[in-house]
Amino acid sequence: MKNEEIIVIEDNETMRLGIVESLRREGYKVQAYESGPQALKDFQFKPVSLAIIDLKMEPMNGIQILEKIKAQCPATEVLMISAYGTVEDAVKAIQLGAADFLTKPFSPDELRIRVKKIVEKIQNEKRIQELIEQNLLLSDEAFSGYEEMIGNSLQIKKVFTLVEQVANTESTVLVQGESGTGKELIARAIHRRSKRAEDPFIKVNCGALNDNLLESELFGHEKGAFTGAIRLKKGRFELADKGTLFLDEIGDVSQAMQVKLLRVLQDGEFERVGGESTLKTDVRIIAATNRDLQKLIREEKFREDLYYRLSIIPINIPPLRDRKEDIPLLVDYFLNKQAGINRQKEKQIEIVGMKLLVDYRWPGNIRELENLIERLVVITVGDRIESGLIASHLNQSLNIATTYEQLPLEKAVESLEKNLIVQALKKANGVKNKAAKYLGIPTSVLYYKMEKYDL
Ligand SMILES: Nc1ncnc2c1ncn2[C@@H]1O[C@H](COP(=O)(O)OP(=O)(O)OP(=O)(O)O)[C@@H](O)[C@H]1O
Numbered sequence: 001m002k003n004e005e006i007i008v009i010e011d012n013e014t015m016r017l018g019i020v021e022s023l024r025r026e027g028y029k030v031q032a033y034e035s036g037p038q039a040l041k042d043f044q045f046k047p048v049s050l051a052i053i054d055l056k057m058e059p060m061n062g063i064q065i066l067e068k069i070k071a072q073c074p075a076t077e078v079l080m081i082s083a084y085g086t087v088e089d090a091v092k093a094i095q096l097g098a099a100d101f102l103t104k105p106f107s108p109d110e111l112r113i114r115v116k117k118i119v120e121k122i123q124n125e126k127r128i129q130e131l132i133e134q135n136l137l138l139s140d141e142a143f144s145g146y147e148e149m150i151g152n153s154l155q156i157k158k159v160f161t162l163v164e165q166v167a168n169t170e171s172t173v174l175v176q177g178e179s180g181t182g183k184e185l186i187a188r189a190i191h192r193r194s195k196r197a198e199d200p201f202i203k204v205n206c207g208a209l210n211d212n213l214l215e216s217e218l219f220g221h222e223k224g225a226f227t228g229a230i231r232l233k234k235g236r237f238e239l240a241d242k243g244t245l246f247l248d249e250i251g252d253v254s255q256a257m258q259v260k261l262l263r264v265l266q267d268g269e270f271e272r273v274g275g276e277s278t279l280k281t282d283v284r285i286i287a288a289t290n291r292d293l294q295k296l297i298r299e300e301k302f303r304e305d306l307y308y309r310l311s312i313i314p315i316n317i318p319p320l321r322d323r324k325e326d327i328p329l330l331v332d333y334f335l336n337k338q339a340g341i342n343r344q345k346e347k348q349i350e351i352v353g354m355k356l357l358v359d360y361r362w363p364g365n366i367r368e369l370e371n372l373i374e375r376l377v378v379i380t381v382g383d384r385i386e387s388g389l390i391a392s393h394l395n396q397s398l399n400i401a402t403t404y405e406q407l408p409l410e411k412a413v414e415s416l417e418k419n420l421i422v423q424a425l426k427k428a429n430g431v432k433n434k435a436a437k438y439l440g441i442p443t444s445v446l447y448y449k450m451e452k453y454d455l
């Protein structure tokens with residue numbers, strides 16, 4: 001896995017040796033240089049996967065080296081490091097194509113995690129590149145959609161290809177993506193295309209239940225295990241035997257439950273709550289989350305060992321705003337779907353309206369888009385959905401934003417978020433499921449936020 005070659009360009013000897021030492025210990029092939037020109041001379045003849053570059057150096061600084069490297073070999077990933085990391089430097093480096101920016105001092109662990117993340121990205125890209133070369137990437141005309149998933153962008157086709165590739169394996173899959181990007185849809189597609197398709201697909205929303213309930217949901221309980229346990233109950237791990245278990249919102253699981261999950265993932269063994277005997281289960285695990293697990297790991301809220309167990313095959317679904325070419329397809333698809341549901345002729349959207357939809361940021365992603373189309377169809381009497389109507393729906397969120405300009409960013413965001421939640425709750429007459437749908441977030445997240453904002 002780790003035969004990626006890395007170069008380190010750092011003028012401070014102690015620092016350089018430290019980085020080299022900790023990366024070699026991880027099994028990477030590492031070559032070190034004390035200045036840019038020296039490194040670039042070698043790089044010319046032998047490009048590498050990853051370059052770790054110090055920012056402040058003579059005679060060439062890190063940004064200049066980064067530019068040269070990217071010009072010679074765009075595929076080489078760059079991790080910038082700096083002691084005086086200013087925001088501008090970081091932004092500049094990222095704009096010029098650096099994959100990440102690390103501020104000194106950092107621990108060997110921090111370095112290891114960041115490098116690992118970049119190497120994973122490199123290997124993923126390579127895998128996809130190979131598929132493209134072997135012509136296995138789904139061909140254009142056949143795939144303006146896949147299963148019931150719509151999309152024709154390169155980004156989403158990469159996701160479909162991965163689904164195709166992993167479906168028939170037993171590997172654990174971790175689906176990551178913002179809320180409403182289609183994580184559950186992907187999980188179901190993997191199951192349907194796997195050897196386990198005839199056996200159950202069982203879903204557990206790990207974010208919606210407290211520890212006790214979750215434990216008994218997952219592992220079941222014996223009769224009399226606790227007050228209210230009037231009969232034996234099989235857990236989802238048992239029910240999903242031979243099938244697929246979908247652990248949704250895995251990022252919301254408590255530390256204590258993480259330990260329990262780790263065990264069953266490691267050896268497929270568990271006990272029912274209040275039970276003595278150890279049970280075995282044969283399930284394929286697909287987990288999903290909209291949280292940044294790497295960040296949770298850094299904050300020590302998510303176990304790294306569990307993360308590595310889960311993310312054998314990571315599938316990242318890009319947000320809708322990063323694959324805008326899918327928006328018109330999705331709009332058409334949802335208009336058509338609404339027409340079917342309402343048994344009406346399909347309603348039309350003008351080009352201007354479509355452009356508004358394409359330009360919008362879609363924080364709630366496809367779910368938000370689907371909900372908006374439904375709303376527009378319902379309130380439009382004729383065949384044509386007016387562009388002005390679309391603008392006013394989208395502007396509701398935009399206009400509110402401008403009144404927050406005076407506040408510091410975090411406060412502004414919080415205040416805006418609170419307002420949007422209040423509005424949604426009003427519109428939904430206090431029905432939280434409905435409000436969550438309007439906002440394009442899971443109900444569990446709404447509960448969490450309502451508590452946070454004291455609503
Ligand atoms: N590619 C797609 N084509 C058509 N519909 C899609 C696509 N992706 C998602 N959807 C629809 O968008 C909605 C949200 O999808 P899904 O529930 O899978 O998202 P999610 O990522 O699990 O969201 P959350 O994080 O909020 O749980 C669903 O109604 C789903 O059918």
Ligand SMILES: [Mg+2]
Nearest residue numbers: 183184248288
């Ligand atoms: Mg979901």
